[in-house]
Amino acid sequence: xRLTLERRSSVPAWFNLALPLLAIATTLVLxxxxxxxxxxDVLPAFGALLDGAFGSRFNTIETxxxxxxxxxxxxxxxxxxxxxxxxxxAEGQLLAGAMAAAYLGARQGLPGWSLIPLMIAGGALAGGxxxxxxxxxKMRLKVDDVVSTLMLNFVIYYGMMAxxxxxxxxxxxxxxxSPDILPAAEFPILLEPTxxxxxxxxxxxxxxxxxxxxxxTTLGFAIRAxxxxxxxxxxxxxxITRVVLATAAISGGLAGLAGVGEVGGLHFQVMASLSPGYGxxxxxxxxxxxxxxxxxxxxxxxxxxxxxxxxxMSRHTGVxxxxxxxxxxxxxxxxxxxxxxNEYRIRWRLAAPR
Amino acid sequence: MGFFAALVRVATPLLIATIGELYAERAGVLNLGIExxxxxxxxxxxxxxxxTGMLWLGVAAAAxxxxxxxxxxxxxxxxxxxxxxxxxxxxxxxxxGLAFFSYRLIFGQPSQPPSVTPFAFVALPGLxxxxxxxxxxxxxxxxxxxxxxxxxxxxxLLYRTPWGLTLRTVGEYPQAAASAGVSVAWVRYQGLLISGxxxxxxxxxxxxxxxxxxxxGVISGRGWVCIALVVLGRWDPWRCGLAALAFGxxxxxxxxxxxxxxxxxxxxxxxxLPFLVTxxxxxxFSRNARAPEALLKPFRKEER
Numbered sequence: 095x096r097l098t099l100e101r102r103s104s105v106p107a108w109f110n111l112a113l114p115l116l117a118i119a120t121t122l123v124l125x126x127x128x129x130x131x132x133x134x135d136v137l138p139a140f141g142a143l144l145d146g147a148f149g150s151r152f153n154t155i156e157t158x159x160x161x162x163x164x165x166x167x168x169x170x171x172x173x174x175x176x177x178x179x180x181x182x183x184a185e186g187q188l189l190a191g192a193m194a195a196a197y198l199g200a201r202q203g204l205p206g207w208s209l210i211p212l213m214i215a216g217g218a219l220a221g222g223x224x225x226x227x228x229x230x231x232k233m234r235l236k237v238d239d240v241v242s243t244l245m246l247n248f249v250i251y252y253g254m255m256a257x258x259x260x261x262x263x264x265x266x267x268x269x270x271x272s273p274d275i276l277p278a279a280e281f282p283i284l285l286e287p288t289x290x291x292x293x294x295x296x297x298x299x300x301x302x303x304x305x306x307x308x309x310x311t312t313l314g315f316a317i318r319a320x321x322x323x324x325x326x327x328x329x330x331x332x333x334i335t336r337v338v339l340a341t342a343a344i345s346g347g348l349a350g351l352a353g354v355g356e357v358g359g360l361h362f363q364v365m366a367s368l369s370p371g372y373g374x375x376x377x378x379x380x381x382x383x384x385x386x387x388x389x390x391x392x393x394x395x396x397x398x399x400x401x402x403x404x405x406x407m408s409r410h411t412g413v414x415x416x417x418x419x420x421x422x423x424x425x426x427x428x429x430x431x432x433x434x435x436n437e438y439r440i441r442w443r444l445a446a447p448r
Numbered sequence: 449m450g451f452f453a454a455l456v457r458v459a460t461p462l463l464i465a466t467i468g469e470l471y472a473e474r475a476g477v478l479n480l481g482i483e484x485x486x487x488x489x490x491x492x493x494x495x496x497x498x499x500t501g502m503l504w505l506g507v508a509a510a511a512x513x514x515x516x517x518x519x520x521x522x523x524x525x526x527x528x529x530x531x532x533x534x535x536x537x538x539x540x541x542x543x544x545g546l547a548f549f550s551y552r553l554i555f556g557q558p559s560q561p562p563s564v565t566p567f568a569f570v571a572l573p574g575l576x577x578x579x580x581x582x583x584x585x586x587x588x589x590x591x592x593x594x595x596x597x598x599x600x601x602x603x604x605l606l607y608r609t610p611w612g613l614t615l616r617t618v619g620e621y622p623q624a625a626a627s628a629g630v631s632v633a634w635v636r637y638q639g640l641l642i643s644g645x646x647x648x649x650x651x652x653x654x655x656x657x658x659x660x661x662x663x664x665g666v667i668s669g670r671g672w673v674c675i676a677l678v679v680l681g682r683w684d685p686w687r688c689g690l691a692a693l694a695f696g697x698x699x700x701x702x703x704x705x706x707x708x709x710x711x712x713x714x715x716x717x718x719x720x721l722p723f724l725v726t727x728x729x730x731x732x733f734s735r736n737a738r739a740p741e742a743l744l745k746p747f748r749k750e751e752r
Contacts, residue, residue: 128549131553132553180533182537231727231730231731231734235731235734235735236734236735237727237730237731237734238679238730238734240480240533240675241672241675241676241679241726241730242727242730244669244672244675245672245673245676245723245724245726245727245730246723246727247669248668248669248672248720248723249720249723249724249727252716252717252719252720252723253716253717253720255714255716255719256713256714256715256716256717256720257714259714259715259716260713260714374537374541377534377537378541381534414548414549414552414553415552416545416548416549416552417545417549418545419541419544419545419548419549420542420545420546420549421545422541422545423484423538423539423540423541423542423543423544423545423546424542424545426534426537426538426541426542427520427524427535427538427539427542430524430530430531430534430535430538431524431528431530433530434528434530
């Protein structure tokens with residue numbers, strides 16, 4: 095008997111679920127090793143993590159609240175990667191949306207009912223415009239999108255910090271926090287007395303909307319065509335530049351909405367620690383979801399659970415909370431490797447007679 | 449402290465990492481693990497130096513951990529032929545997570561961050577007496593001299609040796625190299641391993657020379673900058689060296705303006721500047737830039 099690799103001609107549908115689960119299981123085993131290294135008992139530590147994420151109604155809702163921005167950045171990346179627009183900039187586009195929301199939400203003299211719709215529209219627009227810059231640079235000037243989106247993340251982050259230490263600085267406390275948005279601009283709570291806010295609903299609806307766009311509209315078809323074979327798309331008359339720009343606008347808009355939700359539903363202002371890397375986690379989520387919009391939400395909930403759970407695990411067992419970061423990186427790598435099963439199958443074979 | 453001395457010091461880690469990335473890319477692999485590997489190198493280098501008291505051992509350990517990360521990168525992109533973009537981001541995320549996790553595990557949450565006595569300046573006899581320029585260029589850390597020696601060394605290695613020719617061929621026309629009997633995979637591993645070791649060393653420069661402690665934001669995007677510097681340097685050691693110096697100038701200027709207090713602006717605007725200039729420079733020069741032909745393309749010997 096010997097092992098051989100052979101190319102697969104077709105991929106069974108259950109692989110779409112099995113591969114991410116396989117990747118996550120492998121990652122958790124590796125994470126277990128680190129927990130043991132940290133001197134804690136592995137199973138109780140995972141128990142504490144699970145308990146912190148879903149142990150009570152409160153914890154579960156906190157996990158869902160955390161999953162909202164992650165769903166949106168995951169969708170943002172999934173849409174962009176479909177068109178092979180390598181948008182690593184969801185982090186910066188999120189900040190663009192958050193700043194727009196914080197600005198609009200603090201405007202006096204507008205009718206109260208108009209503030210929330212304005213913040214949503216303005217935040218999505220800001221994120222979309224910020225993402226359109228690297229898309230334009232890519233299509234017109236051949237600037238590598240990975241590098242430009244990464245650079246722009248730092249441009250907008252430091253821009254925001256300059257704003258927070260300049261015009262937006264709190265005149266009373268001197269803290270680098272933007273002025274609070276008006277009470278009328280605060281997102282309604284869906285379930286009192288928790289923190290489940292409108293942004294969570296927006297994230298869920300966005301997942302559905304993106305799924306509809308990608309599978310049921312000509313634009314979605316064009317985006318996928320450009321990603322799968324740009325040359326064929328070009329010869330079949332698809333305007334590639336316009337499609338990539340539209341992809342970028344949608345992608346950036348979704349990330350912008352993540353920022354809007356964090357400002358409108360959670361923090362009511364912008365500050366340095368607004369995003370603990372939601373944009374980068376979005377990449378991991380999109381890959382685990384195999385760029386499928388409907389897969390993004392469960393993947394986002396998983397990583398939200400890891401993040402909230404890791405904190406309570408850390409409190410109970412002393413294992414550093416950064417285990418969550420290791421799990422993210424590990425999951426991305428394991429998922430990439432697992433994707434090989436889409437291309438190849440392992441066969442046991444009787445050794446060929448020689 | 450003289451402006452030029454500061455400039456050279458700020459440019460050094462960027463120079464080391466940029467030259468490292470150059471080797472990987474000339475062999476056909478974009479190593480986006482750079483940001484995380486530099487951070488992990490900074491952490492491991494600091495940690496080893498802190499516990500052994502030997503700074504050079506810290507540098508060596510940083511290089512070693514960089515090698516390991518690069519080997520993982522090679523496994524993913526060369527052996528398994530996976531997406532270089534996503535693999536690199538994965539390595540960066542993993543290395544970042546490991547750096548944070550192990551730092552917290554080893555040092556806990558001290559009120560005062562642990563520190564080491566960093567490298568001292570090594571004055572080159574004679575040369576350092578040259579007024580002004582002497583102190584800037586020849587009264588520096590030993591690592592600075594090594595970093596600047598990397599540029600001519602790499603130019604010779606890449607352009608004047610059979611090994612360099614093979615590496616460049618693998619990055620441009622791997623099929624040709626393969627039919628000449630070269631193991632494309634092994635050469636790409638070599639490029640990656642060199643890059644990883646240099647990333648680690650570059651990271652350790654921050655914690656063992658430029659500063660004397662590890663902070664979570666010690667790299668904060670400088671690795672990504674090096675990816676851009678390779679593009680701006682058009683994949684040539686000399687031009688990459690110049691690009692790193694230009695970026696160092698910008699960074700040093702930023703520090704100078706920040707501390708001078710002449711301009712009453714939030715200092716973050718100056719932190720933003722290098723990244724913005726990089727994007728603008730790429731917009732101006734990318735059209736003429738020619739990346740190695742086989743960059744980002746996995747090579748499979750027999751395509752079935």
